[in-house]
Amino acid sequence: MTLQTLLFLVLALVAITSALGMLISRNAVYSALFLVLNFATVAVYFLLLNAPFIAVAQVSVYAGAIMVLFLFVIMLLGAERAAQAQSIPWQRPLAISLAIVLLLEAGFILLGQRGVVPMVTSELPSGFGSPAQVGTELFQNYLLPFEVTSVLLLVAMIGAIVLTKNEKK
């Protein structure tokens, strides 16, 4: 077993455990912190996959900005311990069995599609995934989507302000 495989398996263990912790923990703040851990391990995977720019963006945007927003709203609403009243008794077993079906289905497809998955190659063109190459790609081939993204963010900003504005009548 190579060092990289070992690293992959250890990180997979951390990622799956933190995802399950997010799912199970009663306190919403703990859930958010487990999710931060999960995002950080996925960022390490991005580094292993030669995507340093995406990895840094993952840490700063996801684990940083988005999760701070989540924690802020959890604490603003005081919703750390929402009562888990179970109104439909068969909901949980049904949901778990459906999730197992989804897992088996996707695993079956993954194991069946041997020809589609590309061959493993270890050599890459130099500078693959570097910020310079991401920028070149973004501003040459993906310029229009990039500009549309700015409109999307503007709309989201205005929408958030309008929705949370306190109307005094």
Added chain:
Amino acid sequence: MVSINFYLGLAIILFTIGALGVLIRRNSIIIFMSVELMLNAANLAFVAFARYWQTMNGQIFVFFIMTVAAAEVAIGLALIVTIFRSKASIDVDQMNSLKG
């Protein structure tokens, strides 16, 4: 070099955990976090494919997914705050009327 099947398998497992979270939790903030987990699993699959096909397109797509996720979180949390103001609860079972 780890086989791409390992990365895809991990992405599948994370996606399933996210879907399970959407199905069994009642707290709407946790449901929202599960959606983020599913988006993240998709990102992992994208970056793995980008690495193994040796093209940048997958990484650019992940960049756009992150932007859309940020916009979605801003709007979604604003909606949750608004619902909390009128219902004093963020339990999805309480959201059963069209007009607050």
